[in-house]
Amino acid sequence: MTRKKRKSKFKRLLYWIPVILWMAVIFKASSQPYEDQDLRPMLDQYAPKATVEKYLGDVKVNYAGREISIEQRGVPAFLEFFIRKGAHIFVFMMLAILIQWVVQKTWLRGFRSYAFTLIVTFLYACSDEWHQSFNPNRTAKLSDVGIDMVGVFIGLAFIFAINTWNRFQQRIR
Numbered sequence: 001m002t003r004k005k006r007k008s009k010f011k012r013l014l015y016w017i018p019v020i021l022w023m024a025v026i027f028k029a030s031s032q033p034y035e036d037q038d039l040r041p042m043l044d045q046y047a048p049k050a051t052v053e054k055y056l057g058d059v060k061v062n063y064a065g066r067e068i069s070i071e072q073r074g075v076p077a078f079l080e081f082f083i084r085k086g087a088h089i090f091v092f093m094m095l096a097i098l099i100q101w102v103v104q105k106t107w108l109r110g111f112r113s114y115a116f117t118l119i120v121t122f123l124y125a126c127s128d129e130w131h132q133s134f135n136p137n138r139t140a141k142l143s144d145v146g147i148d149m150v151g152v153f154i155g156l157a158f159i160f161a162i163n164t165w166n167r168f169q170q171r172i173r
Helices: 003-015 017-031 040-046 049-056 075-106 110-132 142-172
Strands: 060-063 066-069
Touching (some): 017 110, 040 075, 066 075, 075 110
């Protein structure tokens, strides 16, 4: 193998470092017991309960067979639910963006790159939920994989929009 080819392979491997680091962040977060991530005490102290109850008091969400509402869970737990699910969406949106960027940069183009990213992120979301099941007071929920995939689709839509815009800009030049 020539020096140039070795350098090129090494450079391609370097592109994967942000993906691996982001996966490590997800793994670390999944390794923590629920008590280490519990936001309810802080929300109980700082959340404007009256305002939240005024504007969100009628909101009821059925999630994994349970009702999520202020009436059922209180303001801190209600807010924490949405913060945690929003974090799922954000974390997997970023993972999808990172993987898609690397795959397009180093390996696949077009539909195949999106399919590859979708499969890898789905498998990682499943393994993340499975990993959580081994940690104290954490549970594995298929519905969380679904929420993770919402983030993946948002990330892929974002990359698709950027790619489409870039192709459009190149055509009009």
